[in-house]
Structures are given as structure tokens and as C-alpha cells.
Amino acid sequence: MTTPVLRHDGADPPDAAVARGEAAFRAARARRRRATLLGLALLAACLLASAWMSEVRPATLAEGLPRVGDYFHRILPTLRWPVLLAGSETEGSLASWFYRLDSWAWLLFETANMAALATLLGAGAALLLAFPAARNLGAGTLAMQLARRGLEAMRTVPEIVFALILVWAFGVGPLAGILAIALHTAGALGKLFAEAIENAAMGPWEGVRAAGGSWAQGCRFAILPQVLPNLLSYALLRFEINLRSASVIGFVGGGGIGEELYTVIAQNYYEEISAIVVLILLAVAAIDLLSERLRHRVIGAVGGAA
């Protein structure tokens, strides 16, 4: 599509020029609208096709939805007001709902530790790979391809798959879970880190290189100070995501609260399911709040002495 050219030949009286401009504007607007409509129609067609292929049918949906509600109804605890704060021996009290709070809290703590370690390991690996992966720093073609393809592989394979492999190698327990999440984190963060690096100003890079600085020194002294707040912010966001991942990685033997959650779901210990889910929600919300505060402080504070 070509835009009509508004030629000024000086011969037009002013209102004729306005009319010509308005006509051009209308033509351009009409074209834009046709393109938008066509795009929306295509999108709708794709959606319908994919729903049909993945067997999402309105009837099935209508039939199944109430059962979701049923399940939630079942896992709800039966709490009774008069004895809400009574001991765990009393049926209907909060304490009896969370009667295994001590071991769950410990498992949750272990889960948070797993998430923290995995984030740290993954972010470290991502940092090392992001510099060669960034297009603007001119690492060799081989190094760049290796870094980019490596990061892709790490983030394309789901954590659960990594966990299954690693459980087979290292046995059931947190180590397999941590490594699995770390691998996926490295891939996901590495891409974001590389994009942040690609957006950095190149003047400082030129300054360091022109002073005889090596490639690594350029990364460390010209680029890192610029992108560090961004990278920390991404890593903290990833920590929240990893807490959720760490909560389910136990389903396949990766340690943490997931193993317990899997057991109670499999055994239909309904009230315990809701208790554990509530605990996970609380933990995620707490970390959410904490990391947001941390992120804001970090963005303000980074960039002091070299």
C-alpha cells in the first residue's frame, strides 16, 4: 500500500488544499480500518480453528464448569464459629484445619529456599550468557549463536521435564527441583537480560574500548552499571514465579511443599488441600510485597562506587 503524496504545487487556493488533505486523510483512515478489520477476522478464524482442534466445545465447558465449583466446595473446610479459635482437637476450629501447620510451614520454608537458590543460580548463568547473546556487543558469531541457542533450549523445555530427568539422575529431593528451576530460569532471564543489554547506550562502551579496555571490561564497566537495576528487577520478578514453580515441582519428586500437596490431592484429603493452597497463596503474596519494595529501593540505589 502506498500513501498518496500531498504535493504542493502552489496553484491551489487554500480551501481546495484543505479538501485535498482531508480526502487523503479519509483514504488513509479507510485503509487502516480495512486492515484492522481483516486482522481481527483472521484472529477470530484462528481462535475458532484452534478451539475446534483442541476440542474446546461449549457443551463440554457447560457440563464441566459446575464440577469445578463442586471441587472447590468439597475442599472448603467446615469451620464453626463458636469453636473457631479452639485447639486442634476440636472439629471445626482453625487449628484443626491447619493441624499440620508446623510441618507445612517447614516445607513451605524449604520451597522458598529452593526458589531463592534456583533464582540465584539461574540469574548467575543468565548474566554470563546474556553478554555474548546480545547483538550489540559484537561477541564472535560462534559465541553468540551458542549463547542464544543455549538460552533457547533452556527456556523451551518445561521445568517439569527437567525435573523428571534430574530426579532420575540425582534422586527424589530438593536438589533436582532446584536445578530444574534454575535451568529454566537461566533460559528465561538470559533472554530478558540480553534484551536489556541491547537497549543500553553504546557511548560508554565506545569510551571503555577506546581506552584500551577488553571486551569483558567493557561489559563490566560500560554496560553492567547501566542495566543492573533492570536485571535485578527481572530477577526479583522471576523469584516470585519460581516460588510458584517450586510449589508444584514436588509433584514429580523435586522436593518442597509440592510433594505434600500431591499426596493430599491424590488421597482426597480435601481440607488439607485448601489449607496448603491458602499457605502457598499467603507466601506468594508476602514475597510479592517484599520484592516490590526491594525492587524500588534497588532501582534508586544501584550505581555507587565502581
Place this chain on the structure above:
Amino acid sequence: MDAAGYAMLELQGLTRRFGATLAVDQVSLAVPAGQMLGIIGRSGAGKSTLLRLLNRLIEPTSGRILSEGREVTALRGRALRAWRRDCAMVFQQFNLVQRLDVLGNVLIGRLAHQHGLRRALVLLAGAFTAGERAMALAALERFGLLEVALQRAETLSGGQQQRVALCRALLQQPRLILADEPIASLDPANARVVMEALRQVNREEGITVLVNLHHLDTAREYCDRILAMQAGRVVFDGAPAALDAARVREIYGISEEEFAAEAAARAEAGRAAA
């Protein structure tokens, strides 16, 4: 020329082509040690490309650069970094790390002097020595910047930032300084301060200075020798006094006032960009 008869810099038929344009066209000249050489020319004359070629930020299409008899254009790896350390660059837009403090920016000048374990330690932990910090602080004190040493570079005015960049250059302990339009983004008062500083390091430390300028007056006032470029070629090479109004008109086809007006307009644009 030094005792062996070698010049600080010798350019032999230096040429750089960008697509169909010859940015630098067959430039040959010798610069003796300790000279303050001003390079003038209108925008696009190839001044900037010439300085970047000398620091090897860009590669020549053909021709050679020699320094004291050594072929600079053949250097690779560590030897190339050592050459860049020896010919410090000062840029129009300063090229400081804005989020880093002033002291950290100046210390970047020491990077190419570090080797082995020290280099690794600085890379990992930013562990500059007290001696290196002393050098940096002394340089900052010399240009009246000690008070802002711990501020981020982004909080400084353009004139201050250019002086920080000059401190960074001096910490390289260079034999040459290549200044690419160092005052084009500065107001007149700050431009004077920076030019005075360049003259000072040229006279007191004997550092050879090549400086791109687009004000003829500035070039005449500060430089021992002036090179005028036009379309990639050197069209004048001589003493400042020889570049009079008649000569300028002959070279550029415009009067000196028009040349100055053009320079002023560019400086305005430069300040807006900085």
C-alpha cells in the same frame, strides 16, 4: 621527530570508504611528538573518521598508520589495546557511564594498565587500589572536580562531564590525546575551560594532541598547526597564521563569517543532543 627520526604519528595514504563515499581519502602526514594539531572542516569532511581510524575504532580501507616506526594498523589483541591506552580519546558526547560515579568513570582509564590477577580482581569486584584512586582524585582535583567525585556522572553539567572525560584520558597515561569535537556540545565558557585544559596537558606533560574543531578562531588560538579537511582530503596543512580569511574562502568557497555561523549552528544542535 625523535632521535631515531620517527614521528609520533605518520599516516601513509590513509583511506576509509563507507559504501560509495570516501570519508577519508589518501591522507598522508607526519605529526611530531608534543604538537598540538587542530583539524578543521565542515560537517562530513572526515575529521571524526580520521581520529577514529587513529584509535582503531574503525579499520582503514587502505593505507597505514605508524607510530614511532611501529605499524599501528597491524596491531591485534593485547597490542591493540595497549595502543588504544597510549592514544586516549575524548568524545563530543563525553561517553561517560551516566549511572556510575565520577571517580569510577575516571578509573576506567586504568583498565588497560592492569594485568593478570589484578585485572581479574577489578573485573569481578571493582577492586581498584588506593594508588589508582589517588591518581584519579589528583586528576579530578587538578580540574576542580574533587567535590563531585562521588556523584553520578549524570548529575554533572556538560563542561564538567568533558573534564571528567579528560581525567579518564589522563589516567591512561597516554602519549597522544585524540579529541573529537570536544567542545561542540559546550557553551563558550565551558569550551574555553576544556581547551585550556587540553593546552595545559599538551604543554606541561608533553602529550601530543590532535583536536577536531569547527571554530577557526579556537583552532588559531590554541593550536601549533592546523589541518583543514574537505571531502576526506587534507586541503590545508600549515601554521595558524597562514590560514587567513582569503585562504578560508579559497578552500571552502564561503567567507569565514559563514563558516563560523555554520559552526555555531552545529554547536547549538550538539548542545541540544547532549
